[in-house]
Amino acid sequence: MKSKITLKDIARELEVSISTVSKALKNSEEISRDTKEKVQAFARLYNYKPNNIAISLKNKRTKNIGVVIPDIVHHFFTTVIRGIEKYANAKGYNVIVCLSEESFDKEVINMEMLANGSIDGFIMSLSSETQAKNDYNHLKEVTEQGIPVVLFDRITNEIDCDKVIIDDRMGGYLATKKLIEQGKQKIALITTDDYLSVSKARGDGYRKALLDSNIELDESRILKLPTMEMDEERIRNFFDSIEFDAVLCVNEIFAVFSMRVALEKGLKIPKDVAVIGFTNGLLSKYANPSLTVVAQHGEKMGEISAQMLIEKVESEKEEETFQTKILEPTLVVRDSTIN
Amino acid sequence: MKSKITLKDIARELEVSISTVSKALKNSEEISRDTKEKVQAFARLYNYKPNNIAISLKNKRTKNIGVVIPDIVHHFFTTVIRGIEKYANAKGYNVIVCLSEESFDKEVINMEMLANGSIDGFIMSLSSETQAKNDYNHLKEVTEQGIPVVLFDRITNEIDCDKVIIDDRMGGYLATKKLIEQGKQKIALITTDDYLSVSKARGDGYRKALLDSNIELDESRILKLPTMEMDEERIRNFFDSIEFDAVLCVNEIFAVFSMRVALEKGLKIPKDVAVIGFTNGLLSKYANPSLTVVAQHGEKMGEISAQMLIEKVESEKEEETFQTKILEPTLVVRDSTIN
C-alpha cells in the first residue's frame, strides 16, 4: 500500500525546502529552470496530487456544493441533480447530496453538518414539513454566516437569496386551459395542502383558467391530500364521489393512477376523461395511454441554480443583490388528452 | 454578516490558551470545572461549531463517502443512493455523488478528484464504457492507496474489494421459469451486449431456465441492444421479425415499451403475451397493465454497501479480507403475467 505522497516527501527526497517544491510545481518565476524540472519530473513520477483538504483549509474554499432536497426517488429532483452535477462538475465542483426526506429536523441537521466548512454554498428545495412549519431559522443562520444559498422549486419569501422556480401558476393555467379547449367542463384537481408552495400556485392557475372561461369553480372537485404521497384509497373514493370529465394532478403519479381508476370505471381516455399531470418523467412517457404533462425542465433548473450559486461563491463583491429566475413550463401533449 | 467563531476567538475572549478551550469543550478531566463551564457557556452563546475541514486535515478522516454511479435518473440507482444516505447519515457521514454518465473518462476524473483527500472511501457501480474497455487501473490505483472501495451491481472480478450484487442469474432464471410455468414457450429476451455484467448474468439465467425445461434456445428471439438506452425502432422491428408469447427484459423501460408494442399489435396481456422486466420502480407499478418484475432491492443494496464501506473505513486492522454479498432477487407478480 503506497500512501499518498506529500510536498514534504518530495522536499526530503530532493533535498530542497517545501516552499521550493510548492513553487516549482506552480511554475513560479522564483525557481530556477533546473530545480523546476527536477521537482516536476519527480512529482509526475510519483503521481503527486495536492491534498484537497489542506487546500480547502488554506483557501477557505472547498469546491463542494451542498444540495439538500426532500427526496431523490422523485424524477423531478433527480433531473435537477443531474443539471447541478453537469454545471458544477464542469466548474470543478463536487456535489454533496443530502436528503431531508420531507422532515424539518433532518433538513436542519444536514444543513448544520455541511455549514461547518464542508461546502461553499447550498442549493436546496424545502421539505414539506419546513414549509408547513414556516420556520426558516436554519436558512437565516446560514445566510447570515455569508454562505450563499439558492432555493429552487419549493421556495419561501422569508429568506433573501437567489431563487429558481418555474411558473407553476402558469403551468396550472396552461393545463386547465388545454382541458377546457377540449370541451371539458367538469375538471377535477388532485393536489396537496396549500402549504406546499408549488401546489398552491398550480391550484391558483387552475382557478384562474376556470374563471377566465366562466366555468364555475366547484370545490368538491378538488381533492387536497396532505402530502405528495400516494393514497390510493382516497383517490378512489374521490372519484366515486364526484362527476368529472377531466383531471389535473400536481404530479405524475396521481395522474397515472387516476387514469387507471378511470379505465377501471370503463371510461375512455381521453374521450370520457382527459388527464394532465405535472412532471415530465418516465412514467408519463411510458404510461398507457401516455400522459400529457406540464414539463418542469428540472435539468435546466439545476443548471441555472448551480450557475447562480457558483457565481455568488466566486464573486468577491459584498453587494447583496438577489434574483429570482422564473422558468416557463411547457405542455407536453400526449395521448391522455385529445390532440 | 457574523463569521464563524473559532477556538482562537474563544481563547482570546476568555484569556486562556487554545488548548484549554479545545480540552474544555471536550470535557477533558484536565480542565477545572470552573473553566469548563465558562468556556462551554461562551461557546454555546456564540454557537461555536468546530470546522470540519480542520478536523479532517488533522484526523485524515473526512466522514465523506464518494458515490460514483453511471446515472441518477434510473430508478434503481436512486434507491441505492437512498439506502446509502440512510445508513451513512446515521453514522455521521455525508455522501458525495458523482455521475460517470456511462463514460470511462468521467469515471476516472471523478475518482481522481475525490481520491485526493475528499473522501474516506468509494461506493460505485461501473460505467458501461468501463466494463466494455475492461480497464480498471483507476480502481487499482485507489485501492493501492488504501482507500476502501465497495462495488455494487456492476462489478468486476479484476479488482479485489468488497462487492454487493444481486443474483442476476437467479433473477433471469426465476422470471423465465415463471413464464414457462404459465405455458409460454416462445420467450423473447431484450437485453444488452454481454459486457454489461448484469445483462450477461440475466441472460445466463434465461438460458438455464429454458434448458432445464427442455425448451430449445432460439437465438433469433434474443435482442441485444448496445446499451440500456431505449431504442424504440429496434424493439419494434424485433417484434415484427419474430414469433413470441412472452418477453423478458433487462429493465423496466424495455418491458413497458414492449407491452405498448404488443398492445398496438392487438395482443392481449398477459393472455397472448406475458411480460417481465427488471427493476421494481414506479413504472412497473403504475404501468397499464402493471408489470411483473424482478425486484433488485436497491435500497437494501445501498445500505449494505454503506455498511461494508464504513466498517472498512473505521477498522484499524490492516488485514485484507474482502467479501461479496449476494442478495436474492424476488419476483413481484403483477398483471403482465397470469397470477
Place this chain on the structure above:
DNA sequence: GTGTTTAACGAAAACGGTTTCGTGTTAATA
C-alpha cells in the same frame, strides 16, 4: 574594494483544530 542589484531558495506564519508533553502552583506526605 565597497555598495547594490538580482537570482534562487528557505524559514515561518497561516488556515483551525487535536494532542503530547512540559511547567508552575498548591496541597499532601515523609
Place this chain on the structure above:
DNA sequence: TATTAACACGAAACCGTTTTCGTTAAACAC
C-alpha cells in the same frame, strides 16, 4: 521542613498546503 504528587493549564508540534518575507551568494557598477 523538604519532598512529592496532583492539579490546571499552556507551549508547541502536527495535519498539508500557500505565501510573504527574509537571506545568501554571485554578479555588477563605481
